[in-house]
Amino acid sequence: xxxxxxxxxxxxxxxxxxxxxxxxxxxxxxxxxxxxxxxxxxxxxxxxxxxxxxxxxxxxxxxxxxxxxxxxxxxxxxxxxxx
Numbered sequence: 001x002x003x004x005x006x007x008x009x010x011x012x013x014x015x016x017x018x019x020x021x022x023x024x025x026x027x028x029x030x031x032x033x034x035x036x037x038x039x040x041x042x043x044x045x046x047x048x049x050x051x052x053x054x055x056x057x058x059x060x061x062x063x064x065x066x067x068x069x070x071x072x073x074x075x076x077x078x079x080x081x082x083x
Contacts (some may be wrong), residue, residue, distance in 0.1 A: 001023060001025070002023060003027075003028055004016050004028070020038055029061040
């Protein structure tokens with residue numbers, strides 16, 4: 001991962017964007033990590049992983065609820081109370 005100071009990233013934004021197409025770019029301000037610049041492909045990959053993990057969690061919860069006898073209608077009623 002390449003590191004740019006915030007000042008360098010601002011002054012050489014084109015170079016930072018180009019680098020981000022090959023690898024994530026860490027942006028630091030006063031020697032603290034404040035942001036990461038990445039390609040759209042990498043962002044979509046991470047987003048897809050998060051969605052897949054959420055789907056697995058939801059499926060696991062649904063299976064446990066069904067095993068304990070919770071019906072879909074009861075689950076809908078519980079969720080309706082939360083909104």
